[in-house]
Amino acid sequence: MAANNSVVWHRRRVDIRVRGDQLALKRVQYNKFGFIFSVTMELQLDHVRDILRRTPSTLNLLLQDLPEAWLMTNEGPDTWSPYDVLGHLIHGEETDWIPRAKIILEHGESRAFTPFNREAMFEKSKGKSIAELLQTFAQMRAESLQQLDELNLTPELLEKRGLHPELGTVTLSQLLATWVVHDLGHIGQIARVMSKQYGKAVGPWKAYLPVLTR
Amino acid sequence: MAANNSVVWHRRRVDIRVRGDQLALKRVQYNKFGFIFSVTMELQLDHVRDILRRTPSTLNLLLQDLPEAWLMTNEGPDTWSPYDVLGHLIHGEETDWIPRAKIILEHGESRAFTPFNREAMFEKSKGKSIAELLQTFAQMRAESLQQLDELNLTPELLEKRGLHPELGTVTLSQLLATWVVHDLGHIGQIARVMSKQYGKAVGPWKAYLPVLTR
Numbered sequence: 001m002a003a004n005n006s007v008v009w010h011r012r013r014v015d016i017r018v019r020g021d022q023l024a025l026k027r028v029q030y031n032k033f034g035f036i037f038s039v040t041m042e043l044q045l046d047h048v049r050d051i052l053r054r055t056p057s058t059l060n061l062l063l064q065d066l067p068e069a070w071l072m073t074n075e076g077p078d079t080w081s082p083y084d085v086l087g088h089l090i091h092g093e094e095t096d097w098i099p100r101a102k103i104i105l106e107h108g109e110s111r112a113f114t115p116f117n118r119e120a121m122f123e124k125s126k127g128k129s130i131a132e133l134l135q136t137f138a139q140m141r142a143e144s145l146q147q148l149d150e151l152n153l154t155p156e157l158l159e160k161r162g163l164h165p166e167l168g169t170v171t172l173s174q175l176l177a178t179w180v181v182h183d184l185g186h187i188g189q190i191a192r193v194m195s196k197q198y199g200k201a202v203g204p205w206k207a208y209l210p211v212l213t214r
Numbered sequence: 215m216a217a218n219n220s221v222v223w224h225r226r227r228v229d230i231r232v233r234g235d236q237l238a239l240k241r242v243q244y245n246k247f248g249f250i251f252s253v254t255m256e257l258q259l260d261h262v263r264d265i266l267r268r269t270p271s272t273l274n275l276l277l278q279d280l281p282e283a284w285l286m287t288n289e290g291p292d293t294w295s296p297y298d299v300l301g302h303l304i305h306g307e308e309t310d311w312i313p314r315a316k317i318i319l320e321h322g323e324s325r326a327f328t329p330f331n332r333e334a335m336f337e338k339s340k341g342k343s344i345a346e347l348l349q350t351f352a353q354m355r356a357e358s359l360q361q362l363d364e365l366n367l368t369p370e371l372l373e374k375r376g377l378h379p380e381l382g383t384v385t386l387s388q389l390l391a392t393w394v395v396h397d398l399g400h401i402g403q404i405a406r407v408m409s410k411q412y413g414k415a416v417g418p419w420k421a422y423l424p425v426l427t428r
Contacts, residue, residue: 047281050280061275066265067261170418174415174419177417181425182423184405184406185425187276188406188425189402189425191399192398194398198391198392198395201255202388202391202392202395203388204378204384205378205388205389211399
């Protein structure tokens with residue numbers, strides 16, 4: 001009777017429409033009761049470009065001319081300040097996203113990516129002002145997006161496979177989705193790190209501010 | 215011998231200097247070994263203004279003209295979409311921050327704040343476009359900052375006490391710090407909610423993207 005206790009989830013592709021416009025393909029899970037369990041979006045190249053394009057200006061707005069105490073303070077040992085995060089994002093433009101996309105397109109799974117040094121910025125950012133880093137990031141991101149366009153990616157190319165040194169087989173589509181999530185994750189991190197500088201100053205309100213204990 | 219196993223932490227105020235400029239007063243905890251345990255910043259009114267001023271433009275950059283699928287999707291049952299968060303921030307400008315500051319200044323602890331309805335936006339935002347909400351928020355935030363200036367707050371006034379209906383005694387300084395942390399927390403939340411739309415699309419990279427499982 002064990003089978004009666006398990007729920008079988010099916011998947012299918014559907015079009016999701018919000019206010020009449022088709023916006024993104026999503027996967028919808030459903031069981032025999034027809035209940036939608038979760039939706040997540042499938043990658044669309046125009047959405048990738050749109051979100052990646054916004055990140056330099058968003059970081060400018062959050063960080064430009066901010067007092068350095070807000071820029072240089074982290075969450076504790078082995079954590080990053082907003083300044084560190086920005087350096088990490090620059091290093092990603094240089095060595096991670098477009099270079100890996102090109103390795104997939106040129107070599108497929110026959111050549112593994114060069115491992116990414118997540119902490120290279122501790123050396124590379126040294127002595128640079130936040131304004132310099134913001135400008136460098138904006139310039140490199142613009143170049144990355146230019147190069148992304150020049151790859152002339154098609155749905156078939158997006159499914160092309162590459163070899164991650166630790167994760168194994170990945171697709172170009174997954175690489176681009178990761179680029180977007182990586183940007184958004186670090187924007188969120190910067191906001192969180194900044195918020196913690198007032199972790200004591202909020203007094204009893206700390207109980208209502210989940211960002212302070214994440 | 216139990217006393218030998220406990221560490222006594224002392225606190226004192228110090229000036230923190232980054233690259234020679236004094237930036238913010240912080241609290242430093244230390245024990246008999248002189249080890250700095252944690253630092254957090256004390257509230258500075260010019261920092262409060264500076265960070266609060268940036269939020270509407272940051273949200274414009276993140277959300278303006280974004281495909282609606284990214285704006286309207288949340289993290290699951292009883293969670294908020296970026297659209298919901300924006301409505302919540304607008305409601306805070308209307309009923310929370312400056313109104314509560316005025317209650318503290320006018321009534322001290324003799325009158326408790328009106329409880330804040332965290333979910334008022336589900337009704338109030340109905341039928342409004344994201345562009346409308348962004349514009350409303352920018353306008354209301356500008357008015358709030360104008361009113362904040364007109365309160366002519368002094369260090370003494372910042373220590374004035376008010377009565378929170380659930381948390382008890384709070385100070386005006388704590389209210390303003392909470393305003394800042396609340397902004398930053400919701401910016402981080404919007405980035406996190408967006409990132410989760412590609413939670414499946416990233417494939418095996420999910421293991422390296424902590425934002426997807428927060």
